[in-house]
Amino acid sequence: MSEHAKAGEQSSPITLVEAVTQALAYELKHDPDVVVFGQDIGANGGVFRATDGLQSSFGTDRVLDTPLAENMIAGIAVGMATQGMKPVAEFQFMGFIYPGLDHILSHAARMRNRTRGRLSCPIVYRAPYGGGIHAPEHHSESTEAMFAHIPGLRVVVPSSPARAYGLLLAAIRDPDPVLFLEPKRIYRAARQPVPDNGEALPLDSAFVLREGRDLTLVAWGASIKETLAAAERLATQGIEAEVIDPATLKPLDIHSIIDSLEKTRRCVVIHEAARFGGLGAEIAAQIQEYAFDLLDAPVQRVTGYDTVMPYYQLETAYLPGVERILAGARVALDYARQSGREGRK
Amino acid sequence: MHKPRLQLQASFDIAYLQYLDQQGRATQPLPDFATPDWLTYCLRQMQLARLVDDRAVKLQRTGRLGTYPSTLGQEAIGVATGNALMAEDIYCPYYRETGALLERGVEIEEILAIWGGDERGQNFEHARKDLPICVPIATQMLHAAGVAFALRHRHQQRGEPLQVAVASSGEGATSKGDFYEAMNLAGVWKLPMVFVVNNNQWAISVPRTAQTATQTIAQKAIAAGMPALQVDGNDIVAVAWAVRDAMMRARCGDGPALIEALSYRLCDHTTADDASRYRSAEELEQAWQWEPIRRLETYLRNQNLWSDANQQDMERELAQTMEAALNNWESRAPEPSTAIFDHLYAQLPEGLYEQYDQLRDEQAGVERQ
Secondary structure, eight states, rough: OOSSSGGGGOOOEEHHHHHHHHHHHHHHHTTTEEEEEEEEEEEEEETSSSSTTTHHHTTTTTTTEEEEHHHHHHHHHHHHHTTTTTEEEEEESSOOOOHHHHHHIIIITHHHHHHTTSOOOOOOEEEEEOOOOOTTTTSSOHHHHHTTTTTTEEEEEEEEOOHHHHHHHHHHHSSSSSEEEEEEETTTSOEEEOOOOOOOOOOOOEEEEEOOOSSEEEEEETTHHHHHHHHHHHHHOOOOEEEEEEEESSOOOOOHHHHHHHHHHOOEEEEEEEETSSSSHHHHHHHHHHHHOOOOSSSSEEEEEOOOOOOOOGGGHHHHHHHHHHHHHHHOOOOOOTTTTTOOO | OOOOOOOOOOOOOOOOOOOOOTSBBBSOOOOTTTOHHHHHHHHHHHHHHHHHHHHHHHHHTTTTOOOOOOOOHHHHHHOOOOOOHHTSEEEEEEEEHHHHHTTTTOHHHHHHHHTTTTTGSOOSSSSTOOOOBBOSTTTTHHHHHHHHHHHHHHHHHHOOOOOOOOEEEEEEGSSHHHHHHHHHHHHHOOOEEEEEEESSSEETEEEEHHHHSSSSGGGGGGGTOOEEEEEETTTTHHHHHHHHHHHHHHHHHOEEEEEEEEOOOSSOOOOTTOOTSSSSSHHHHEEEEEEHHHHHHHHHTTOOOOOOOHHHHHHHHHHHHHHHHHHHHSOOOOOOHHHHHHHTTSOOOOGHHHHHHHHHHHHHHHHHO
16 A cells, blocks of 8 residues: 555645544544543643644533543443444553453454444544653553454554554544554654545555565564664665555455565564564464465564563663664575575675 | 541431332332333233243253343342333343343343344344343443443434433442442433442352442442432332432433342352352242232232232233244244354454355355265
């Protein structure tokens, strides 16, 4: 997929978090069934200002501060959605979703199936996620794999302002529950013109962020930043890496990754989350199931460690940086199968 | 030791309501809605609920139904609650609600389907917007709060009459955070919502006294700033009055209320339970003295509103209703196994086609053998 921002010359560049606000405002304006709620999202505009100005524009009936109970936020969204509303609920940080997991897993993701289509849950659960902003404990985790494991749920992670806008519109319009994880480390990392045209992006297609013939790098969220930097470094060595952002972790567009492997035959998956049972394992498993013969090297995983996410003094050591990605890329590039195929230089 | 002088900051009380006592005598004049027709209708519905429960337990014992939670002894709460809702109100039930479900128009065969392991039972033919029965404890109360928000939103946006969400639970559920969180939100957002707690004294094996130190369950609502009433839950007139009154308040925009209905679980928790492991035969025998059906029947007989002939006619009619439902349930073709994919998402993601095909082919293979 190419991005739709081509027509954006006339709009001024905005950040990822501003693109989130822009998408919420667009849907609030165009769909009377949309309500936005969470902790401190009203007058305060959310702790990251993702809902800045929405309450004054759309009123306290549609943009609501809730009492402080994450489980409650998750649960009332289910009830609202069954009656035809489109709740967009904010959790202040991903690390605080877990009290509401029961409602997401046991109800939102199952309501359509349980009632054989009689009721459904078109909910968006939004949460800032990931590390790297020197936050206190529980503010930096990446546990997207836990949620991607849940049948009936969608998991979406944007990595640019344009994708945040288009994917959030799609998530709100989708008839099923979506966990929308916003990589807070890059909330304000870059600006990009994002025309407020209400155009959604598909929820089942990966994005090719950089084309290349030698190696496929798969990453999402804030890790895209280091992955693109690593691709730049590889380019200086004459190695052209293709960078793919799946963006919708569930359902996963494995086809785009395999299409890339047709060219490159080598793959590295990068994520902040712990390695064991992470999305990298799923992607590697699907690649070997569907494209074993394409591979010239085992799929490499460059990830956070299987440790507790550290307090911020050590978080940089934990997070996969450019050097760790390059090391993983080097293993994939140098690998030579016994069959005699040679590794690339 | 020094004792500081304290000032009374707030005070509360919990009232109790009963119209018919254990012997079926009116303790006060009955409310206007309790006409002879309404009372005999309630007697029928309670007996129907008891019959459905009885047959369902027997079906489980003979291996034709899965685990089943009977409502034996608590029929008045379900029937009175379900009866108090208008068609457009939304009911958010827990799993022990035979009487209320029947009042909402849920078919007996749908109830059997649910406990017979078939999701189609939750696809209610009537009561299309009611929530399905909820198995995880107390979660339905938060859903009901969300429903109540949606009902008020619709009322505000489209000028439709304000409708009410009603959540039911057992008393064990009032120990959970979901219960407190739902009450807290309903109170502070003044949601059109009613909580009906079936205090049947037992949460599986844990008695009411081990569940909470509060004097009543009803008083838990005080902390959320909402009115609460304790009623004799085996007196269908008392339950009906309380639920109707609470719903009228909610319908007028005066916010939520909670009703604690005192009853007793005369049955095991479910067919998978054996209550004789944890409670005495004497206690059970004692509890049978105040069960709700005989009480109403006695009252009606004393008023010359019910006779042996009436009872026999009703039993015959209910048996026919039950047989017809059983036949409908048993004659329904099983769902194709691929149904497990059909309602997972509005549209099946392409990545699941392979699994769908695998299951379909696997089943075709099984059928060929």
